[in-house]
Amino acid sequence: xxxxxxxxxxxxxxxxxxxxxxxxxxxxxxxxxxxxxxxxxxxxxxxxxxxxxxxxxxxxxxxxxxxxxxxxxxxxxxxxxxxxxxxxxxxxxxxxxxxxxxxxxxxxxxxxxxxxxxxxxxxxxxxxxxxxxxxxxxxxxxxxxxxxxxxxxxxxxxxxxxxxxxxxxxxxxxxxx
Amino acid sequence: xxxxxxxxxxxxxxxxxxxxxxxxxxxxxxxxxxxxxxxxxxxxxxxxxxxxxxxxxxxxxxxxxxxxxxxxxxxxxxxxxxxxxxxxxxxxxxxxxxxxxxxxxxxxxxxxxxxxxxxxxxxxxxxxxxxxxxxxxxxxxxxxxxxxxxxxxxxxxxxxxxxxxxxxxxxxxxxxxxxxxxxxxxxxxxxxxxxxxxxxxxxxxxxxxxxxxxxxxxxxxxxxxxxxxxxxxxxxxxxxxxxxxxxxxxxxxxxxxxxxxxxxxxxxxxxxxxxxxxxxxxxxxxxxxxxxxxxxxxxxxxxxxxxxxxxxxxxxxxxxxxxxxxxxxxxxxxxxxxxxxxxxxxxxxxxxxxxxxxxxxxxxxxxxxxxxxxxxxxxxxxxxxxxxxxxxxxxxxxxxxxxxxxxxxxxxxxxxxxxxxxxxxxxxxxxxxxxxxxxxxxxxxxxxxxxxxxxxxxxxxxxxxxxxxxxxxxxxxxxxxxxxxxxxxxxxxxxxxxxxxxxxxxxxxxxxxxxxxxxxxxxxxxxxxxxxxxxxxxxxxxxxxxxxxxxxxxxxxxxxxxxxxxxxxxxxxxxxxxxxxxxxxxxxxxxxxxxxxxxxxxxxxxxxxxxxxxxxxxxxxxxxxxxxxxxxxxxxxxxxxxxxxxxxxxxxxxxxxxxxxxxxxxxxxxxxxxxxxxxxxxxxxxxxxxxxxxxxxxxxxxxxxxxxxxxxxxxxxxxxxxxxxxxxxxxxxxxxxxxxxx
Numbered sequence: 001x002x003x004x005x006x007x008x009x010x011x012x013x014x015x016x017x018x019x020x021x022x023x024x025x026x027x028x029x030x031x032x033x034x035x036x037x038x039x040x041x042x043x044x045x046x047x048x049x050x051x052x053x054x055x056x057x058x059x060x061x062x063x064x065x066x067x068x069x070x071x072x073x074x075x076x077x078x079x080x081x082x083x084x085x086x087x088x089x090x091x092x093x094x095x096x097x098x099x100x101x102x103x104x105x106x107x108x109x110x111x112x113x114x115x116x117x118x119x120x121x122x123x124x125x126x127x128x129x130x131x132x133x134x135x136x137x138x139x140x141x142x143x144x145x146x147x148x149x150x151x152x153x154x155x156x157x158x159x160x161x162x163x164x165x166x167x168x169x170x171x172x173x174x175x176x177x
Numbered sequence: 178x179x180x181x182x183x184x185x186x187x188x189x190x191x192x193x194x195x196x197x198x199x200x201x202x203x204x205x206x207x208x209x210x211x212x213x214x215x216x217x218x219x220x221x222x223x224x225x226x227x228x229x230x231x232x233x234x235x236x237x238x239x240x241x242x243x244x245x246x247x248x249x250x251x252x253x254x255x256x257x258x259x260x261x262x263x264x265x266x267x268x269x270x271x272x273x274x275x276x277x278x279x280x281x282x283x284x285x286x287x288x289x290x291x292x293x294x295x296x297x298x299x300x301x302x303x304x305x306x307x308x309x310x311x312x313x314x315x316x317x318x319x320x321x322x323x324x325x326x327x328x329x330x331x332x333x334x335x336x337x338x339x340x341x342x343x344x345x346x347x348x349x350x351x352x353x354x355x356x357x358x359x360x361x362x363x364x365x366x367x368x369x370x371x372x373x374x375x376x377x378x379x380x381x382x383x384x385x386x387x388x389x390x391x392x393x394x395x396x397x398x399x400x401x402x403x404x405x406x407x408x409x410x411x412x413x414x415x416x417x418x419x420x421x422x423x424x425x426x427x428x429x430x431x432x433x434x435x436x437x438x439x440x441x442x443x444x445x446x447x448x449x450x451x452x453x454x455x456x457x458x459x460x461x462x463x464x465x466x467x468x469x470x471x472x473x474x475x476x477x478x479x480x481x482x483x484x485x486x487x488x489x490x491x492x493x494x495x496x497x498x499x500x501x502x503x504x505x506x507x508x509x510x511x512x513x514x515x516x517x518x519x520x521x522x523x524x525x526x527x528x529x530x531x532x533x534x535x536x537x538x539x540x541x542x543x544x545x546x547x548x549x550x551x552x553x554x555x556x557x558x559x560x561x562x563x564x565x566x567x568x569x570x571x572x573x574x575x576x577x578x579x580x581x582x583x584x585x586x587x588x589x590x591x592x593x594x595x596x597x598x599x600x601x602x603x604x605x606x607x608x609x610x611x612x613x614x615x616x617x618x619x620x621x622x623x624x625x626x627x628x629x630x631x632x633x634x635x636x637x638x639x640x641x642x643x644x645x646x647x648x649x650x651x652x653x654x655x656x657x658x659x660x661x662x663x664x665x666x667x668x669x670x671x672x673x674x675x676x677x678x679x680x681x682x683x684x685x686x687x688x689x690x691x692x693x694x695x696x697x698x699x700x701x702x703x704x705x706x707x708x709x710x711x712x713x714x715x716x717x718x719x720x721x722x723x724x725x726x727x728x729x730x731x732x733x734x735x736x737x738x739x740x741x742x743x744x745x746x747x748x749x750x751x752x753x754x755x756x757x758x759x760x761x762x763x764x765x766x767x768x769x770x771x772x773x774x775x776x777x778x779x780x781x782x783x784x785x786x787x788x789x790x791x792x793x794x795x796x797x798x799x800x801x802x803x804x805x806x807x808x809x810x811x812x813x814x815x816x817x818x819x820x821x822x823x824x825x826x827x828x829x830x831x832x833x834x835x836x837x838x839x840x841x842x843x844x845x846x847x848x849x850x851x852x853x854x855x856x857x858x859x860x861x862x863x864x865x866x867x868x869x870x871x872x873x874x875x876x877x878x879x880x881x882x883x884x885x886x887x888x889x890x891x892x893x894x895x896x897x898x899x900x901x902x903x904x905x906x907x908x909x910x911x912x913x914x915x916x917x918x919x
Contacts, residue, residue, distance in 0.1 A: 013398060014390075015261060015393055016811075017794075020795070020810055021262075024245070024266075024268060033809075045430070045854045045857065046430040048423070049423065050420075050423035051423075133265055134259065135260075135393070136398060137259070137402060138402065
């Protein structure tokens with residue numbers, strides 16, 4: 001099983017609902033976030049194009065944060081979800097340095113925090129909060145090891161990209177383009 | 178000293194009552210327990226109050242029984258189970274510790290005006306006494322209600338019972354009014370809210386200055402996304418590369434203020450090329466020949482010189498629309514008060530839709546159905562002897578609703594008017610930010626004998642009030658049922674998920690208490706709001722208890738006429754001719770142009786740029802600017818400047834500058850520059866609702882600048898009194914303005 005997320009940039013309007021839903025769902029303290037929205041514009045007026053991307057931890061299959069963690073607080077659980085054990089984390093920040101996606105931050109309580117794919121919801125058969133709230137339904141969550149899952153079918157049908165593939169982290173967040 | 182000094186900070190005088198000791202123990206039977214003990218879910222139904230879309234939602238409680246989060250109600254066509262960021266962040270309204278906490282009354286102590294805390298009893302007695310005095314002296318009609326939100330219904334009932342029908346919302350003359358009038362003149366029906374646009378099934382969506390996705394009108398954003406999925410063509414006309422423009426097959430970067438020329442040219446092409454829906458036009462419309470003659474000279478070449486949109490693009494986009502016809506929507510927009518000829522521009526939009534046969538057709542405009550709710554058994558309202566219209570003889574004859582700006586203007590005494598407005602009751606609308614020309618609004622306020630402001634937050638308008646009443650948030654109260662027209666009719670319940678924080682109260686209770694003191698108790702026959710709701714629901718075979726479980730009730734349509742003209746069915750329109758009036762006889766009868774004309778609008782002077790303002794998806798006007806969850810997403814606005822302009826002025830990203838408009842008004846606060854290709858070189862853009870001047874709004878105070886402050890020139894729509902606000906121009910000040918200048 002390999003949990004992954006596909007985000008349709010053709011539909012995303014960059015509203016940040018995914019951000020606020022995550023913050024409230026996961027009690028993320030004000031001023032911090034586990035996911036965020038990037039607006040990327042290119043061209044010169046009036047020949048322009050723009051892409052919105054809801055970004056977060058890529059739950060990499062080859063996760064540098066897990067490899068560099070001195071206390072094994074950063075770890076991978078079933079389905080490939082990368083988690084941080086807050087009790088084991090000493091807040092050294094090595095994982096923050098190693099992450100090419102800048103997906104981690106130091107929680108005011110001293111440990112590192114990041115997206116969990118809402119594992120507490122996924123375990124109950126629900127989607128992550130960001131996926132369920134998205135007004136444009138531009139986010140899809142599922143198992144890419146299952147060829148019949150919606151996300152696998154979408155990735156077969158649509159063009160997609162991942163972020164910073166050259167980092168060799170084998171990320172699991174896909175952007176439909 | 179002015180009669181009404183703006184009371185800026187919360188250095189209240191000695192309070193008469195402590196927060197913890199409210200005189201009225203409202204909600205003595207704890208409503209919270211209801212939700213908590215309900216099987217498993219621990220969720221209480223509500224509908225959102227962060228904007229006017231009013232999505233049905235659930236308030237979820239945590240293990241301690243405290244409000245945790247909000248999610249959409251799956252059955253609601255407004256949201257389909259998904260709230261927008263503002264709805265999701267609605268919990269911040271409840272948890273905002275800058276909320277108004279207790280009634281306040283203005284007092285003058287040693288020559289200095291200040292607010293003193295008051296009991297509810299004191300506040301109500303003060304208001305009732307003043308209202309009676311004004312009524313005796315000038316008539317009850319001299320009291321007006323401004324509202325934007327659910328509480329307005331309750332104060333409206335109280336005021337109508339008192340004898341005034343001067344009830345207004347800025348959502349009309351400052352927003353969608355011209356659209357309603359333009360469509361009504363054409364089809365005999367308005368657009369309404371949520372808009373009756375069938376975006377879900379459309380093949381071609383045309384947006385003119387309507388930035389869906391940045392205006393987060395939930396169901397509509399969802400349907401646009403669905404249309405993108407289905408491969409619909411989107412055509413966006415906007416001087417700014419909006420979010421919607423980035424999703425479009427065609428973006429027409431029009432020169433601002435020239436939209437009418439483009440519309441007329443599209444009409445010209447569609448008629449000349451015979452791309453219109455001939456059967457539809459023949460069967461349903463009136464005045465086609467006059468229209469054809471009228472648009473004869475409006476060629477794409479003519480429009481090119483005005484709009485800067487190339488003739489081949491005008492033809493190509495017209496062809497796209499015609500190919501999709503009748504499954505095409507020239508979107509009527511929502512905030513359409515731009516240049517003063519807005520009713521006419523919306524007439525052109527309505528005409529274009531008629532030519533393409535999209536009205537009453539799938540993928541065009543559907544026919545919404547609404548559920549009827551039992552009327553309360555209350556006495557008939559008295560008939561007022563005068564209304565706001567009497568202040569404007571012979572003007573704004575097509576205005577369907579009261580004008581907020583009109584009532585404001587009619588508050589400033591004039592020699593030729595026998596009576597001006599003497600009291601304002603303001604609920605849930607920050608008029609300082611909402612109405613154009615702040616100096617005019619403040620001048621009107623200085624002429625009032627009474628101003629009562631009911632709000633959840635210490636918005637600027639509260640600083641001018643005689644009495645401030647702290648309203649509890651929508652998560653802490655019942656309200657009227659939400660009854661909305663849609664493809665299928667629905668009703669939705671709002672029930673409290675917590676007791677009101679501090680000494681805040683629901684609007685219904687305030688209106689009832691005031692009515693009692695005005696000897697109008699008969700108009701509020703129920704002791705509690707939930708009794709009133711239960712009675713209403715029982716008339717429909719439901720009950721409050723049942724609605725608390727489902728939150729929303731969806732009904733099947735009573736009439737099978739979602740697309741009444743799909744197969745060219747016989748139909749009589751509610752117009753003089755019974756037809757869709759391409760040529761408007763109603764306009765002609767009132768002395769207005771029966772066919773829309775192009776008017777050239779003023780251009781920015783040298784060194785100035787047209788001020789365009791709009792919305793961000795995570796904010797609702799100025800209402801959310803202090804919401805802790807939503808300010809976390811966006812806590813200030815920036816002024817968008819094209820790189821060419823930035824170079825000329827030597828402006829850099831995030832540099833703080835001040836804006837000065839054509840009338841010499843300078844923003845109260847600096848605003849950061851955003852250098853971006855997304856805006857034309859002749860315009861600047863900013864998000865509305867920032868630059869708050871009230872220090873009691875600790876997160877919003879001084880963050881960004883207020884576009885409303887810059888809107889001092891207003892172009893009034895002659896047909897309906899809308900306030901065109903896009904004719905203001907600003908320049909940049911890179912040094913802090915000296916204190917004396919403003």
